[in-house]
Amino acid sequence: MLLVVEQFLNGLQFGLLLFLLAAGLTLVFGIMDLVNLAHGSLYMMGAYFAATFVAWSGNFIIGILLALGATLLLGIVLEVVALRHLYGRDHLDHVLATFGLILFFNDLVRLVWGPAGLALPLPGWLTVPVQIIPGVFYPAYRLAIISVALAVALMLYIVVMRTRLGMLIRAGASNREMIGALGINIKLLYTLVFGLGAALAGLAGLMEAPILTVQIGMGENILILAFVIIVIGGIGSIRGAFVAAILVGMIDTLGRAFLPDLLRGVLSSAAASTAAPALSSMLIYLLMAIVLVARPEGLFPASRR
Amino acid sequence: MKPSSVDYRNVVAALVVVGLLALPLFSQLTGNFFVLTLFTRIVIFSLAAVSLNLIMGYGGMMSFGHAAYLGIGGYAVGILAAEGIGSGFIQWPVALAASALFALVIGALSLRTRGVYFIMITLAFAQMAYYVASGLSRYGGDDGLTIYKRSGFAGLINLSNRVEFYYLCLFCLFGGVFLVWRIVNSRFGLVVQGLRSNEQRMQAIGFPAKRYQLVCFVISGTMCGLAGALLANNTDFISPAVMYWTRSGDLMVMVILGGMGSLFGPVVGAIVYLVLEEFLSQVTEYWAMIMGPLLLLIVLFGRGGILGLIGSFSRD
Structure with a gap:
């Protein structure tokens, strides 16, 4: 019971983070018709900015606010310098150009911050466990992520x-x-919308930073998840992104937590421990495949113009 | 004698063919074996790029998951070798069949959608294959799998001989280009190209669009699986990194750089991209900082790729 509640909240938290990332992506796609692979780079930059500014200012909140501003600014500069010229071009051009930007940002980070990852330490008041229902404790920081993400979504x-x-x-x-x-x-x-999307990605990155390490390429795996969410939710639909993000976050987290035990009931324990990791990482893609078969346009297709 | 009648694209293609054929000779004469190693890799990636060009350039299907077949072909060779089956007569057909099967399933699902959805979905499925390979703890998982013995072909050809292996790769590449050429000029190929320009019209004439596209998709995936089997033999090693999504991006860049929808474009693109990568990485550790913006500039200003550019010179 305790574990179920905890994993449920973990799934919700992960899903909400994914929503922040996917919302920016789907907003930029829905409005500017731009496929932005470098969205994951903005997520990474948000985390690096946060780690730097928090260490520099010595205050978690000030550092995070500075990092948010910096990511917003970076997004605006990126739009004005490069991406603005891609509007109205073929989607394939978007993919290639922003793929180039990913290469650029990854090496830029390596040059500036070095190849080793950074840590973003939490202030003391965010590390205490909170009693959510009698007998069940949950980390305050994860609760903070849930509330901030819900507030931002609203x-x-x-x-x-x-x-x-x-x-x-x-x-x-x-x-x-x-x-x-x-x-x-x-x-x-358009510039404003892109900046908003960048800030959302940065927010997702910097909130995830204290849980995982801040490292090069951190935005790439999660970007693919954001793509899966957009495909499931329907491109350009923020509501679809929200539903799909929560769905993906839940399925991924709960799958990883409980699938090994479930499989052990069916298969031998050796076979289960081999199959479970592969199967649980496949779950969301299977979900995507099912959605595609049933509704190729996604769950909440944005009304076509 | 009109100089305008010369299509420089054909000249470039001929130069590429002669150059690739004569390369081992050059490397023997100068004693520069690094060139041969580099170009073996380039030839293998050319084959992968040629296969991608078939669906991307001629079929209009923007697959962002082509590296998955490199991995599947490679893992077929690696896993069979690890299980003690060293014969290439078994390994390679399995590699091709596994790639074809994967392409069939992925293609059937992905082709339900169009455009940017297709890009994202092929990307996601390839990434799924990447995670599955990472989870293969019996075969090295994340760390990859060393292949201790290259595929054996009962003494017909020795894959451990650098020159023989190079020519085998080159043979596969030319075979791939020839196949694409035949497909593109066949009735089947014309239908696929027709579907690229106007799917509705083709359907109205009575062609089953999805079936044609799916067959094309499977052929392309199978061809790339062959490149994967070659790649595993070339590096004596296979790891999930081969099918990481940036690899798929590399392949796309090669196709676009060389010239999408031209027969030798992907070969030229692969040569230029990989030589540039080799050159830049010797100049600076941070070569991607130059390569990235370069890609952006190519997209913004260089439409049609290198062969397109060369072709525009020969028009008047």
């Missing part, structure tokens, strides 16, 4: 659905020329 929903900026964003997604003709600075809007 904020994102409000910004996109309830504000003027969100209205412009949605209008830009459905008809770029028209909104430009109405006197909206669409270039600036």
Whole structure:
């Protein structure tokens, strides 16, 4: 029971982190029609910025806020210098160009911070376990991730659905020329959206940093998961990304935790311990395959323009 | 005599063929065996790029998971060798069959979608294969599997001989190019190319689109599986790193760099990309910092790849 609650919360936490990453990716794709592989690099940069700024300022919160600002800025610079010129091009061009950016960022990090990973230590008040229900303790930091991610998800929903900026964003997604003709600075809007996506990726990266080490290539594996989420949820749909992210986070975490025991009930213990790791890492891809067979457009297909 | 009638692309292709054929001679004469080692690798990756070009350049299917077949072909050789089956007559057909089967399953699922979905899904499935290989603890898991003996072909050819192995790889590459050439100019190939330009119209004429594309996808995957079997023999080692997704990206870059949808484009692309990588990595440890922005510039300004560029010179 205790383990189930704990793993359930772990899954929720992982899913919410994935959502932050996938939201930025799907936002940029849905609005600018840009496939950005370098999104994982922004996730990595967020973590490196956080590790650096926290060590520099000596304060966790200040360091994290600085890192968020830095990732936002980096995203904006990236958009203005490189990615802006890719809008309207073939998706294959996007893939290649942003693949080049990944190579660049990985070596840049190696040059600046060295090949060894960094650690982002937590302040004392975040390391204490919290009693969530009588007898069940859960790390405060993971609870903090869950609350921050939920708050950001809610904020994102409000910004996109309830504000003027969100209205412009949605209008830009459905008809770029028209909104430009109405006197909206669409270039600036795109830059802002990209910066927002970058900040979300950075936030996901820096929140994950204290749990795992900050290292080169940390954004690449999780980027593939974000892709899987987008495919499952439906490209361009933030709601779909949310549902799919929670689903993937849960299935991945619970699969890894409980599949070995489940298999041991069916197979011999040796066979189970060989098959379980491979099978549990396959689970989410199987889920994707099933979704593809049943609904090729994803669970919540964004309405086509 | 009109100089305009010369298509420089054919000149480049001829130079590449002659150069690759004469390379062992050059390396014998100069005693430079490094070149031969480098080009054996290049020829193998050329074959993989040629196979990717078949679906990407002619079929319009942007597969971002082609490295998976390199790994599957390689693991077929490696696993059989580890289990004591050293004959290439068994290893290689198994490598091809396993790649074909994987391509059939992945293709059947991925082809339900289009465009950017297709890119992401092939990427995700290849990554799944990567994780499965990492989980093969019996065969080295993450650390990979050393192949102690190269595939044996009953004395017909000795894969441990550098020159013989090079020519075997080259034979496979030319065979691959020839096959692609025949496919592209066949009725089947024309249908596949028609599907690339207008799927709806082709379907309206009455062609079963998915079936044609799937067959093309499987042929390409099988060909890449052969490259994987060669690669495992070349390095005497196979590890999950071979099918990491950046490898798939490398293959895509080779195809685009050389010129998508041209017969020798991927070969030229593989040569340029791998030689550049070798050269840059000797200049600086941080070669990817140069390679990355270079890719960006190629995408922004160099459409049609190297052969496209050369072709544009020969037009007038």
